[in-house]
Amino acid sequence: MPNTAILMVIDAVGLKTIEYLISKTKRNNIKLDSLSYLGIREMINPNLRKKIKGNLRTKLNKKAYRINQASKTADSLIGHREMVGIIDNNVYNLFPDGFPENYLKKLEEAVGRKTFFNKMAGGMEAIELNYKRQEETGDLIVYASKCDPLIQIAMNEEIIPIDEQRFIADSAFKIAMEMNIPITRAIARSYIRKGNEIIRTPNRYDAVLGLKNKTLIDIMNENCICSVSVGKTSDLVNTKYYEKIKITKKEFLDPKLKLKFVHPAFKDSNPYNVQGIINALKSSKVIYRPKGTFIFANLVDTDSVYGHTRDVEGAIDSIEETDKSIKKIIDIMDKEDILIITADHGMEHREDYGYHSNEELFAFVCSKKFNLEKITNISYPGLTQIGAIVSKYFNIEKDYSKIIKD
Missing domain, CATH: 3.30.70.1250 (Phosphopentomutase)
Known part of the structure; x- marks a missing residue:
């Protein structure tokens, strides 16, 4: 059976952002079993590590990276596009005085x-x-x-x-x-x-904004690799996908998964997108996919719900729920599947608002049995490294490297 690669983007959670949230929360016990096991504690300020508790009772092949965006502007669209091969050297400014x-x-x-x-x-x-x-x-x-x-x-x-x-x-x-x-x-x-x-x-x-160059997704389409977007990834990288999953109703959440809404008014969308990832992963095992499946998902709540509003406790709660979801996804992965977890940018909390920040990010790669040395001993600029790992997994790195050079 062809294998599956999952790329899960935790929106607006750079390493500096995580340190800020931990330093400001009133809590001294932040339970992050999955992210702790993958290496998040080792990436942050030693004085803050003690607040993070937990560890997975499992054995995975795993790699951890510190990574910086190569593109000039910190933006969800720019970050996600860089992950699939497009570095944007344009500087996009805000409009503090409105539009002409x-x-x-x-x-x-x-x-x-x-x-x-x-x-x-x-x-x-x-x-x-x-x-x-x-x-x-x-x-x-x-x-x-x-x-x-x-x-x-x-x-x-x-x-x-x-x-x-x-x-x-x-x-x-x-x-x-x-x-x-x-x-x-x-x-x-x-x-x-x-x-x-x-x-x-x-x-x-x-x-x-239209795509000016070919992306990793387009190369997959040419090579019969099924690409599945979950959540807003298809809006950010607006090219052709084999399938797009956007769940917006609670009725479609599997009660067995016990996916939890963090916001008291149910404004968060992460439960829907985690359900979408799990649906796509399960489908990849029962529907014939000749060359495998790539699942590209965004978990947006740490940006849109808790980031711009500077809700520290809400952001911590959301990250904890995301951490639980990572374990649910790993549990149903096949032995040779891979999961990549990263962020698209950070979030700077100022007095008036939360603003996107271009800061150092984490990237974790894990699998139950797949030999990660085969796909991770490479070097590409910025977040294009993420796409390179995926391309090597699907044996299309030669085509991917051409779009980076172009």
């Missing part, structure tokens, strides 16, 4: 709706301040992200249909490219209101 008026005028003409607000803000903040006008007039809440080089447009999906929201995001991105406004995405932030509560729905849509 002539850009927004062109957008209004293209979509037939007015825009307003046009300030840098957090997502919920922008909606909470402006939902009344949006819902009364149908005008678009436009705001700049505090951490990513992108435009966000918030719309109540009961006022503006989803198809129109996607058209608006596509138009915003297209016009930005025509005017050389350096953004990586235009996001339609769909929400609804239930009484006084604002709820961002799963119908978010990202119009994304």
Whole structure:
């Protein structure tokens, strides 16, 4: 049976970020059985190690790396793309003063709706301040992200249909490219209101910067290796996948797995994405895949739910639940399967907000029986090393090395 490689990205958890969270938490007992076994304790400040408890009672072949992003900008899109072979030397700046008026005028003409607000803000903040006008007039809440080089447009999906929201995001991105406004995405932030509560729905849509070069995923497609994206990875690396898994309803969570929501209002999505990884892994064992399966997954909550909000205790709880999920995934891996765990960037907690940071990251590779020496004794720049390990596992390193050189 062909084998499976899993790449699991724990969003916004660099080594400096982990040290900050541990130093600020009120807890003295952070249970990380899986990550401790793989080597996270040895990578952080010795004075903080004692707060991390636990270890797996298992025997795995394993490798641990310290790794730095080669691309210039700390961003989820940039980090994930580098993992599959694209180094981006462009510098993408934020928009603290909002977007140019002539850009927004062109957008209004293209979509037939007015825009307003046009300030840098957090997502919920922008909606909470402006939902009344949006819902009364149908005008678009436009705001700049505090951490990513992108435009966000918030719309109540009961006022503006989803198809129109996607058209608006596509138009915003297209016009930005025509005017050389350096953004990586235009996001339609769909929400609804239930009484006084604002709820961002799963119908978010990202119009994304196109891929200028071939990626590891494209090479897999050419070599009959089945690629499966879980969560937002297919939005970030927007190429063709054999399968895309995006679970958004609790009914699809297997109760036997006991996947736990950390957020009291169930705003976290990691349980859905862990379920997606497990579904993809189990499918890879029963559906014929001639050259194997690559599962590319993102666990976003340490970024979107707990990172930008600077929720230290929530982030620690989320990492603990992720750690438990790693054990669940390892338990059902075949002997020759491999699991790679890394992060896409860090998170700097400032007084006003959590901002993406370009910092040293961890990378762990493990397998029950596969000889990791065959695939890890290589050297590639930055996070392209991750893709190189995967390419060597699937015997396509020669093709992968060409896209790095190009």
